[in-house]
Each structure stands twice: as C-alpha cells, then as structure tokens.
Amino acid sequence: AQSVTQLGSHVSVSEGALVLLRCNYSSSVPPYLFWYVQYPNQGLQLLLKYTTGATLVKGINGFEAEFKKSETSFHLTKPSAHMSDAAEYFCAVRFYGGSQGNLIFGKGTKLSVKP
C-alpha cells in the first residue's frame, strides 16, 4: 500500500544547527512530493514541492529538500536553525494514479529549536 513515513515525531536542535527532517514514501513510481509547515493554531503553509526536473528543490525560509528515487526519500534540510522555525512539519505525497488531487500526509514532525 502507498504510504508516507516521517521518521521522528519530535526533533530538537539548537539554534544555528542543521535541521534534518526525514520523509520516505512507498511507491514504485515517483510521486509528487511536498513539505508543509504548520505553526501553532494556524493552517498549513507550503514550504516546497517536487514534481519533475531538478531533484534538489529550494523553498521558503531557507529550507530545501532532495528527491532521491533510489532511496524513495524526500528529506527536508536547513543549514542553520532559527527560533522561528519551531513548528510542525508535514511531508505530503500525491501518488501517481491516486485519486485526483488526493494528498497523503505523513504523521508530522514537531521541530523544537533551543536557544
């Protein structure tokens, strides 16, 4: 079955440290991939997406993600964490051939940033 897995429900980093949030999907056909961020009591905001083309995609707020087909992964990174990055991060996937527009979300990773 097609699924999305985010490793680590909670990640804690120090301000200025590297942020790495992991996302893996299960599918033999590369899907469309998204990362969303949710700040407390707010909706979801798109950070970045991969559909086709360059496998390293850059998003807002200094985040980037790399699509690795061989590893079925789409990990999110940021070189230097800022306090304002503290939020919940969701990986979302639209699988090829799935219900039109149907996004499957991972369970989310809560990012904490220590001063």
Place this chain on the structure above:
Amino acid sequence: DTAVSQTPKYLVTQMGNDKSIKCEQNLGHDTMYWYKQDSKKFLKIMFSYNNKELIINETVPNRFSPKSPDKAHLNLHINSLELGDSAVYFCASSHGTGGYEQYFGPGTRLTVT
C-alpha cells in the same frame, strides 16, 4: 487579501446538533478540499470538489455533507454531531487536480461536548 478563509475559527457545540463550516477561496482555483486533523495532528482528506463536482469522498460518515455552490466556495455540513467529530477541519484549494500544490485555510476547531 486572504487566499483561503474559513468561518468560524472556533465552534463549540453539543452532541446531536447540526453545524456548518464555510470556506471561500479567492485564488481562482477550480478544486477545493476538506481535511480533518485529529488530536494527534494526523491529517486526512475527507472530500474534494473539482468545478463544483465531487471527485473524492473518502470513508466519511454520511452525517458529513459537502456543498459547493460555486467554484470559490465549499461548505461542510455536519449532522447529529458526535464527540468523535471534535477535530480541526481545514479547507484547501488548488489549481487543478494534478501535481499542483494545495493552499490551506486557517482551520476551524470543532469541539463537541
């Protein structure tokens, strides 16, 4: 200039009541969605409408009924509310149903007592 808006933001009601949540988008999108986020933050799609026609209807009790009067609006009606309906409901929209990103509203926190 809000892109996707929802009303109300908070909704507290008793079991057995009927309530509605409204959603509007001013992005010119032709596809709109309803998602449910449970207490563990898990997000699951409930419905999707494309050009006012239902295209996704996940396993949702028939107490939930979406209504799309036009491409810019998708409302959610819930009859006979149950405790388990307590959650945050998000509306979203996109341009088409392909690989296009979805834009989310701020959410409606529904509490059933």
